[in-house]
Amino acid sequence: MRSRILAILTPLAAVLLLAGVFWQLPVVQAVSGSLLGWIITLAGVAGLIGIGSLLASHTRRVAKGQKGWFFSLIALLSFSAIFTLGLVLTPADAFYTSLIAAILVPIETSLLALLVVSLIAALIRMLRPGMDLHSALFFFSAVVFLWAATGFVPFERSPGIQIILTLFNTIPLGGARGLLLGIGLGSLMAGWRALIRPSLGEP
């Protein structure tokens, strides 16, 4: 019974939403707009569920005394403090936003800096005997574009170098477009599979 309901509702919802995108009829727009509103609300509630799950896992770790329970306790206390302050001061308060920014920005910036170091180390390790053509091309292009970004390009104004630089700027764009087209097709087919599976009775 449930699978039959899913098999009917899923394509119906897809058709309604698509119709809202492609047809400007008032009735269609109204229905798809309402449906979209419900979906957005549900997605928001799902976000709360995720946060609840995160809190539950930290609480469980503290309660059972598992490894890292102290850091989970800090996380729970921090969450409680920020949540309480947000309720009291509201997110519009300048002090509140400054406090959050003072904590989050340095942490995330540090992680980004770690990422830079990790990527440089990974590129260094990539150059080794027996590397394949794919890795060699990747290494070569990374080095070339880093060098071009520094600005130390000899004879930059000469027409030959200009052509080479234009080529270096254009080829990645073409490659990126091709990848994006492929990703778009893959996403389209993934959506069709998700629509059709319930109709085939597959979970």
Added chain:
Amino acid sequence: MAGVVCLNCRRSNPEGALFCVFCQAALNKPEPPVTPRPGSADEEPEWLRRVRERKEQDTTKPRTSGENVDSNLDAVLRRIGVTRDPLSGSRDDKAPPHETPQQAELLSEDNSGIIGVDNQPVADQDPDSIERAPDPLAESIQAVPDEGIQQVAPEEMGGDDLEPGAPVESAHITADGITALSALSAELSPEPARPDQTPYTPVMPGLEEIEGALPGEEITYTESAPNPPNRSVHPQRVSFKETLQAERQPSAPPAYRRNRSSYVLRWLITGLLFGLISLAILGGTAPRSLPINIPLETASLYESLRGISPGAKILLVIGYQPAYSGEIETASGAVLRLLAERGSHFQVISTSSQNLFLANRLLDSARRNYPTQMTDYISGNGYDILGYLPGGPAGLRGLLTDLPANLAVGVDMKPTEIAFQTAGIQKLDDYDSILVLTDDPETARLWVEQISPDLSETRLWMAVSSQAVPLVRPYFRSGQVDGLVGGLYGAACLEQVLRETGPALRLWNGYENGLLIALFTILMGGILNFTGFSLIHHRKEGAR
């Protein structure tokens, strides 16, 4: 869909599932129905049919334990040409018809069995017609102790025809012999022994109905402790036991021991980057090796900024993560400065629920870098933070259809109606420009694809991270984006045009140093890595 239907919830499950994916009950695959082959009844062998019929008859016939033994015993005795005195087995009140007074007298004395097959004198019987016992039984009878069988003198027997000395085809069987033969018969009986029979009864429940099952007696087992295996004698057994023992013990995940060289590499990279970049920034030297060519998209943005009217209404979109706030604040500094110079009013929204707090930080940063132009932009003056726009592309479409309804409540939990009315905004097209700040090319693409086609007079500008520039630049070239500044490089170009030393030019030397260090480290480190591995490889080859 092929699969198994769960008996619990009646839903179909995919092939290969052992438990129902819906209710987690165990799936019992239905037994394939046994369909008789066509013509199988006719092809059944005769002997098999007789066995089946006999089995059916036997299952329907009621039995008692005593009759079972008695009937078996009679069958055995008939085979060897002996009949049993009913008085020695199951006694009846009624005397058998063949009993003579002499026999009765004899039987009353020794309770023995008799005398001839079918109650006829043995001498009258054709010896060849007497059934001989099958071999196993004959062998068993051979094993019966002699004292169980007595030769009876002919004169004591009922019949007078028996010549003295004639070979006795049959024999009396004493009570002991009866017991022995009963046991033997029970052993060889085709019927299964009953549990209440003694002394041999099957102890395995459920085997009573199985035809041909041999009765067994309950056996008590005593185990002796096995000798421990000797490694020298049974090395495989010892290693197998050790492997089993090791399997039972949970093993902790192996602790990672990083090579010292990888620690050194990471610390070296970190030290170089941190040291030389900090030195360049803190040194305060004038920026060197500035870019000569200004990107077309940045020049277009500058021209567009100069053409903005005083008191313009700008929708500022915060679409970047805190990690990229440094870069985005630097990239957008000059843009905000130019807009603030013309008295523009900003209305700030965020496409991510976690990043709305960055709005205040952005404007504070711009005010610190350009204190003269942005003095008034503080604590809500000159800008409104409208809130978070949920729903991704659906939310953006909603902005087009009904802007106030999709941003009804601001970050201060108050209705945004007043802010919209004050600014004179009713729809998205009422803004003079939309400035999107993002590190993600997907966010930029979303605004271009969902909003840009429906804008008439409103300009769409972007200040993006340098990683997103190659993917956003094509949108500028196609005319869907009116201006673009990308990362620190684009901001430095814009500041050169303004002839002002802003945050980008102050950080330029550090940025250049960082790029050069990264390039140098990658090249030198890569060459060393390659050389090192080649040497190791050659050494290994030489060692072989």
Added chain:
Amino acid sequence: MIDPALYLILLAGLLMGYFYLLESRGRQRHYRIVPSFARLRRAVAILIENGQSAQVALGQGSILAPQAGSSLAALETLAGLSRLCLAGDSPPLASSGDGSLYLLVMETWRMSQGFRTSAKKINRQVTFPGVSPFSYIAGAMLAQQGEDVAMSLITGSQGPEVGLLVEAAERNRAFTGGGSDHLLAQAVLVGTTRLAFTGEEYFALNAGWKRDRLHAASLHTQDVLRLLIISAILLGGILTLVGK
């Protein structure tokens, strides 16, 4: 006037239906041999044999966003991998950073339980490490510690910060691989992992576990549509050069 995109969507659906019918009638086309899929299958087989577990990071692609396609493909990959791992009693550890995706991951996990071999239910191994991209990555890195994770599979929509997760997995001597719809993440994965799936290879990942008729039909449809798009681009380029 009807938007041309609608024609493309409908054409994709019709083609997929046609190829599905062909697959149902046994007229199967052979897949192109992709060495990466074989390597991935071998890695999975080894970890199952050793009784180790795998970590699958599904990213933060919301179902409402354009990244939903990537997230759906990641769910399919998780379902296929879960069935394999549960058959060997080594459940994978799944993590996602979006609420709607998290619910779908839990549902996928529940469905995969049907393929376990023991009657004892296996504890759910689905985590929600964080909300923002970097906090999600940090939480996923922490989730690896203390677990005997032998393989870290990156799927779904994730940004370049995924390089940190790969670094942590390499530090744990785990086999790393995966793909994403994000171009920057693809670049990072190519440079840091042992097995990277770029572009459309990522959406064909699920075909590496088991031949699924619907999946096969969608791959054939992708091939046809790709040829159509290439033809349209070339034709448009030629016409532009000619001046039409």
